[in-house]
Amino acid sequence: MSRSLRQRALDYFHHNPTVRAWSLVAPGGLWLLVFFLVPVFMMFTYSFMPRGMYGGVESGFTLEHYLRFFDSLYLTILMRTTVDATVCTVACLLLGYPVAYAITRAGRFKGLLLFLVILPFWTSFLVRTFAMIFLLRDTGLINTALQSIGLIDEPIVMLYTPFAVMLGLVYGYLPFMILPIYASLEKLDLSLLEAAEVLGARPAARFFRVTLPLSLPGVVAGALLVFIPSLGSFLTSDLLGGAKEILIGNLVQNQFTAARNWPFGSAASFVLMALVLVSVLIYLRVRERSGDAAGAP
Amino acid sequence: MHSLKLPAWLIVLVGAVYVFLHAPLLVLVLFSFNDSKFSVSWEGFTLRWYERLLERDDILEGLQASLVVGVTSTVFATVFGTLLALALARYKFKGRLMLEGLLYVPIVTPEIVVGISLLILFVLVGFPLGLPTVIIAHVAFNISFVVVVVLARLQGMDRTLEEAAMILGADELTTFWRVTVPQLWPGIVAGAMLAFTMSFDDYVITSFVSGTGSQTLPVVVYTMVRKNVEPSINAISTLIIVATTILIFIAERVARDKPLTPAKD
Numbered sequence: 001m002s003r004s005l006r007q008r009a010l011d012y013f014h015h016n017p018t019v020r021a022w023s024l025v026a027p028g029g030l031w032l033l034v035f036f037l038v039p040v041f042m043m044f045t046y047s048f049m050p051r052g053m054y055g056g057v058e059s060g061f062t063l064e065h066y067l068r069f070f071d072s073l074y075l076t077i078l079m080r081t082t083v084d085a086t087v088c089t090v091a092c093l094l095l096g097y098p099v100a101y102a103i104t105r106a107g108r109f110k111g112l113l114l115f116l117v118i119l120p121f122w123t124s125f126l127v128r129t130f131a132m133i134f135l136l137r138d139t140g141l142i143n144t145a146l147q148s149i150g151l152i153d154e155p156i157v158m159l160y161t162p163f164a165v166m167l168g169l170v171y172g173y174l175p176f177m178i179l180p181i182y183a184s185l186e187k188l189d190l191s192l193l194e195a196a197e198v199l200g201a202r203p204a205a206r207f208f209r210v211t212l213p214l215s216l217p218g219v220v221a222g223a224l225l226v227f228i229p230s231l232g233s234f235l236t237s238d239l240l241g242g243a244k245e246i247l248i249g250n251l252v253q254n255q256f257t258a259a260r261n262w263p264f265g266s267a268a269s270f271v272l273m274a275l276v277l278v279s280v281l282i283y284l285r286v287r288e289r290s291g292d293a294a295g296a297p
Numbered sequence: 298m299h300s301l302k303l304p305a306w307l308i309v310l311v312g313a314v315y316v317f318l319h320a321p322l323l324v325l326v327l328f329s330f331n332d333s334k335f336s337v338s339w340e341g342f343t344l345r346w347y348e349r350l351l352e353r354d355d356i357l358e359g360l361q362a363s364l365v366v367g368v369t370s371t372v373f374a375t376v377f378g379t380l381l382a383l384a385l386a387r388y389k390f391k392g393r394l395m396l397e398g399l400l401y402v403p404i405v406t407p408e409i410v411v412g413i414s415l416l417i418l419f420v421l422v423g424f425p426l427g428l429p430t431v432i433i434a435h436v437a438f439n440i441s442f443v444v445v446v447v448l449a450r451l452q453g454m455d456r457t458l459e460e461a462a463m464i465l466g467a468d469e470l471t472t473f474w475r476v477t478v479p480q481l482w483p484g485i486v487a488g489a490m491l492a493f494t495m496s497f498d499d500y501v502i503t504s505f506v507s508g509t510g511s512q513t514l515p516v517v518v519y520t521m522v523r524k525n526v527e528p529s530i531n532a533i534s535t536l537i538i539v540a541t542t543i544l545i546f547i548a549e550r551v552a553r554d555k556p557l558t559p560a561k562d
Contacts, residue, residue, distance in 0.1 A: 006470075007468075017388055017389075017390070018388075018390045018391070020388065021384045021387075021388035021390040021393075022384075022390065024380040024381065024383050024384035024388075025380070025381055025384045025396065027376070027377050027380060028377030028378060028380060028381040028440050028444075029381065029396070031373075031377060031436060031437060031440060032399075032400075032403065032437060032440055032441075035415060035418070035433055035434070035436070035437040036402075036403055036411070036414075036437050036438075037399075038418065039414035039415050039417060039418040040406070040410070040414045042414065042417050042418060042421065043410070043413070043414040043417055046417065095310075095314050095317075096314075098307055098310050098311055098314070099311050099314050099315075101307075102303055102307060102308070102311040105303055113315075115545075115549070116315060116318070116319065117318070118545060118549075119319075119541070119542060119545060120318050120319070120322070122494055122541050122544070122545050123322065123537075123538055123541050124498045124515070124534075124537050124538075124541065125498060125500075126498070126500050126515050126518055126519060126522070127322075127325075127518070127534040127537050127538060128321070128322065129522075130325070130518075130522050130530060130534060131321035131322050131324070131325045131534070132321060133522065134321070134324065134325055134328070134337075134531070135321055135324065139335070139337065140337065141324055141328075141337050144337045144338060148338065171317065171318075171321070174314070174317075174318065175318070228405055228407075229407075231407065232407025232408065232409060232410070234407075234408070234409045234501055235500060235501060239522060239523075249407065249409045252409050252410070252413065253409060253413075256413050256416070256505075262417070265413065266417075269407075269409070269410045269413065269414070272407055272409075272410065273406070273407075273410060276405055276406070276407065280405055
């Protein structure tokens with residue numbers, strides 16, 4: 001009896017691929033709908049509503065929260081966030097590319113070197129940020145060491161500076177750059193390099209005209225993986241930056257906690273989302289083109 | 298053959314980057330054994346910062362909360378994500394491309410936006426903040442990551458074994474459990490590992506949806522980092538680093554496995 005029921009159920013599924021597909025989609029899809037899309041949409045609605053008395057919102061429609069971003073204060077935060085994320089991405093690229101390149105050429109050390117990049121990639125971001133504090137603070141290891149050898153009398157203030165935030169961002173996201181570049185360098189067809197060498201290309205020419213263009217997909221992916229979390233970074237600037245180094249993420253957090261201005265915080269979130277969206281679109285465009293370039297004879 | 302030798306400046310630069318990546322953590326670990334409360338000069342070996350951890354209820358409770366949240370949310374996210382990946386890889390249906398695109402949205406959405414939008418939802422519907430809301434949030438941000446990992450495995454998978462099983466008379470469910478799942482297993486485990494690590498490590502989202510009572514380990518550690526200079530933070534950090542290292546070793550072993558052969562009996 002139960003066998004035939006099971007068989008009938010299977011038959012039903014078998015003849016309805018769409019039903020079957022959506023029954024696989026349903027649990028996760030509903031979860032994401034209710035606990036991701038709906039909340040984000042609610043936040044979007046909040047960003048157009050007037051601010052209420054006690055942190056909430058009142059009904060109505062307004063653009064004032066978005067217009068506030070033309071105030072110089074918020075424009076500065078916006079600029080700082082974009083510039084920091086860009087500088088961090090470039091720094092990660094300049095430091096990360098050579099590492100990825102060296103790993104592919106490391107012979108029997110390849111596994112070890114790769115593991116040493118994967119390890120920090122997985123290690124708690126909070127712990128790694130604390131490691132930076134431990135080094136940089138006035139009573140930290142760098143200052144103590146410099147003082148004990150008599151190089152400086154007073155500690156150099158490093159924590160709660162723009163420098164500390166940038167160092168923390170690069171330190172935090174560098175593995176995100178190395179791994180995708182490594183993945184695309186690893187796939188590189190070495191016979192192309194041999195051909196270039198046979199045809200008389202010098203090492204620099206071989207790198208800039210063969211290796212680099214062919215590894216562009218990895219570079220672009222790495223850049224996106226560094227740029228997006230840097231844009232939305234909150235912990236790094238919160239713990240290493242102090243009050244003067246506020247980024248958009250901190251502004252959002254502040255509006256939902258201390259300032260209790262939820263609609264403005266929502267608007268700030270969507271300004272951040274817009275920046276993310278633009279960078280994803282740029283990524284897709286560039287990937288398309290670099291894909292074409294790599295595929296061209 | 299082109300030369301495989303790297304120029305000296307490149308080796309120096311790469312070496313420096315590795316020092317930059319690892320020295321801070323090594324120093325952190327080293328000083329968790331330093332017998333001095335405030336000084337960062339070496340005063341001798343001690344384990345008292347570790348003993349101190351055991352005396353702190355908030356850390357033990359935080360660890361317990363993190364494990365509960367991590368395991369529960371990983372199970373849900375892994376099951377949901379694997380089913381979604383199967384749907385995307387195996388079926389052509391209306392809205393498939395849109396669904397696939399939508400699944401990438403949670404991955405690129407900044408954590409702070411995910412956390413706060415959920416906070417708005419919970420506050421608006423009057424859902425009390427606590428461990429259940431943390432678990433809900435962690436499932437929500439982990440599903441997409443599981444989908445990406447499992448989908449990658451599915452796309453590289455050979456379907457002839459499944460076809461063979463069907464031809465030999467196995468029905469769909471039998472084929473799924475005895476052939477598909479074993480073949481897919483490394484991908485599922487890798488996805489689960491990723492989900493667990495991200496759940497166990499998350500501070501930003503958790504801090505918004507956890508309320509005041511139920512604090513996970515990262516929330517406790519964050520408070521310590523904010524307030525304290527005591528080397529107990531070094532000790533708890535060291536334990537987290539060691540646990541992470543062990544987890545990656547296991548993950549690497551599993552991921553490197555060849556496609557498993559289907560059950561033999």
